Amino acid sequence: MSAPRGAWADIAALGVSQIVGYGTLYYSFGTLAPAMAHDVGWPVEWVFGALSAALLAGGLVAPWTGRWLDRFGAGRVMAVGSLAAATALVAAALAPAAPAFVLALVAIEVASTFVQYGAAFPLLVQRHPATAQRSILYLTLIAGFASTLFWPLTTWLHAALSWQAVYLVFAALNLVICLPIHLWLARRPKTMPLTPDAAKPLAPPVPVKGLIPPALRGRAFLLMGLGFACQSLVVSSVLIHMLPILTALGLGLAGVMVSAVFGPAQVAGRFTLMVFGRDLSPLALAVISAALLPASLVLLAATAPSTAGAAVFAALFGLGNGLYSIVGGTLPLALFGADGYGALQGRVTSIRLVVGSIAPFAFALAADGLGTQGGLLIAAFVGCGAIVAFATVGLLTGPRVVLREANDGPP
Template sequence: MNERPPIATILALGLTQIIGYGTLYYSFSILAPDMARDLNWSTEWIFAALSAALLLGGLSAPVLGRAIDHFGAGRVMTAGSAIAATALVACAYAPGKAGFITALIVIEVAANLVQYGAAFALLVQASPRTAQRSITYLTLIAGFASTIFWPVTTLLHTHLSWQNVYLVFAGLNLLICLPLHAWLSYGLARGEAQKHSSTAQTIEGCLAPESRPLGFMLMVVGFSLQSLVSAAILVHMVPLLSGLGLGATAAIVGTVFGPAQVLSRFTNMVLGGNLPPLTLATVAAALIPGGVLILILSAPSVVGAMAFALVFGLGSGLFSIVTGTLPLMLFGSDGYGRLQGKVMAARLTVSATAPFALAFAIAHIGTMWSLTITTALGALAVVAFLSIAHLQRYESSLAQKAEV
C-alpha cells in the first residue's frame, strides 16, 4: 500500500525554508554594499567575511548531522531558529568588524540547522518510504525564496538600514519559524514513539558496501562543484547582471530564477516521477553551467540574460532535489542525518570561497573570464555523476556474472 507524504509537515517546512533561505542567504548580496560602507571595507572583503563564515559553518556540519540523528531533526531545527534570530540581532548590533564576523559565522552555523539538510532529514525521519516525494514537494514550495526575498529585501532596504532589515528578519525566524519547528518536533517525537511499537520502516541503499566509499567520493565531488558554481552566481546574481550592462533590469531578470526552480521541480513531480535521482543529478549538473554559458555568449542581451536565469534556475531546482534524494537512493535511510552532515561539510567547505573568489576574479580578470572558468568547473560535475552511473553498471554486470 502506498503511503501518503505528510502534507502538513511539508507545508510547514516550506514556509520555514522560504524564510530561512531568504533571511540567511539571499538577502546578503542586497545588503552587502551598505554593510561594507558602514564597516569601512571594500565589497570584496565583505564577501571574504561571508566566505569565511560559510567555511566555518561547513566544518560544523558533521557534528550537526550527528546531532540530527541523535536528538531528531525537529529539535535541532527549533534550536536553529532561536540561534538564527539571535545571530541576526547580534550582526545588526555588532560594534565592529570582529563582532560582525563572529555573528556572521553563527548565522551560517544556524543556516545548517534550519535549511535543506536538516529539513530533508526531518522528512526522512518522519516517513522514509515517502521521503523522495516529500523532498520534491518541499523544494517546489521553497523555490520561491529568492523570488520573494530579493524584492522584499530591496523594498525594506529603501526604507530601513541594513541593521533594521536584519532585525525584521530576526523576528521572522523567532515568531514564525521557531514555533513551526517546535510543532514539527512534537509531531516527530510522537511518530518515533509509534515506530518503536511497530516495525520500523527503512530504505536500503542501492550501492554495494564495497562500492560506497568510491560512490560517496564521486557524489561529494559532483555536489561540491555544483555548489561552487551556484554559490558564486547566486550571491552575486543581481550585481553580476548589473555589471554586464543590464542596469535596472537586473532585478527583474533575477526574478526569473525562482520560478524556473519551481518549474523544474513541478515538471519533475508531474512527469519525472520514474526518473532515478542519479539521472536528475546528471541533468542538473549540465543545466547549471549551461545557463552560465548562455550568459557568456549572449551578454548584454536582456533576452539572453533571461534565458540564463531560466536554464540556471531549472538546474538549480533539480540540484536542490537530488542533494536530498541521491544520498537516500545510494546509501539508504539509516544514519541519513550523519551522511547529510558529511555531504554538507564537503559542499560548503569547497564552495565557501566562491563568493569572494568570484568577486576577486571579476575585479582582476574581468567578468567574462571569471564566468568561463566557473562554467568549466561546473561541467566537471557531469563527469562525476556519469562515473557513479558507470559504477552501478559495473556492479550490475558483476552480479549477473555471479548468477551465471
C-alpha cells in the first residue's frame, strides 16, 4: 500500500528531522570522541564507556517516553525533545569537568528518545494508521542518509572548530531545523484521535488490527523482545568495533574501504524493499533481517583476510541492519495494532538501548578470550536467536500470517 497524499509531507519533514537528529546526537560522537577524551583527561575507552552508561539511561527512560507519546501526541513530545536535545548539546559543550560532561551525555541520550525513530514511528501511526507500515519504510529510506551526510560533515567542521564549537553548531541545527518541523507536525490536523475522548477526525481512519490474539499478547511480546535484543546485541557490537574487527582480521587499510560499503548497503536494502518487497509481511521481513546479520558474520569469519569476503560481509550486514530499523517500527504495529503504539514502541526502544549499551563491552570480552573470529561466531550464534524468536511469533499468529498483505492493512 502506498502512503496517502497527505502523508508525504509528514514523511519528508520527519525525514529531515531524523537526519539531523541522528547525525547530531549519534553519528557525530565517534568522530569527536578522541578530542572529548583529551579535554576531559580520560582515555578514549572511558568516553565510550560514558556513552554506554548514557545509552542505558536512555533505555530506562524510553518506556515513559512511549506513554507520553500516546498521552500528549508524538508531535508535541518531539518538539520538546528538540529543545531538550539543543540544551543537552550546549551543556556538553560548556561542561566544566568530566562529571558534568557525563551528565550532559545522559541528557543527550534521554533527549534522543524524544526525537528519533522511537518517537517518529508513533507519529506516523497516530496520523496515518492504515498506511503507517509503508510510511515507516519511506521514512527510514530518507533517514538512512544521516551517517552518509554527518560523518563527513562532522569531520569537516571539526577540522576548523573544536568539538565544543561543533556541538554548539549542532545545537543550533536542532533549534533552527528540527524544532520548527516538530511544532508544525504537532499543529497539523490529525487523521485519528489520540484518545477515545478526542475530537473525531473528518473521515474515519481505516483500523489497524494486530495479528496476535489478546490471550497471547504477553507471550508474543516476550518473544519479539527477545528477537530485538539478539539483533541489538549483534548490531551494536559490530558497529562500534567495525574498523578494529577488520584490522584484527588482517585487512589493514582495505578495512577502511570495506566499511564504507555499509552505509550505501543500508539505503540500497531499504530502496529494494520499497520497490520489490511490497508483498512481504513485517513478520517475514523480520526473519529475513534476522538471518542476514549472523550470515554476514559467519562469512567474514570464514573468509578473512579476504577483501572480497569482507566487502560481501559489509554489504550483507548493511542490508540486514537497514531492514532491522524498519522491522523495529513495522513488526510491533503488525502484531499488536495501532492502539497504544507509542507505549509499545517505547518498550521496544528500551530493549534495544539497554542491550545496545552493554553489547560492545560483551563483544570485547568475547573477542579477548576467543579471538576476533571466535567473537564473531559467538555474536552470530546470538543472532540466530532472533530468527528462532521471530519464527516462533509466527506460530502464535496461526494461519492468518501470509507473505502477501491485503490492501486495507494487516489481516
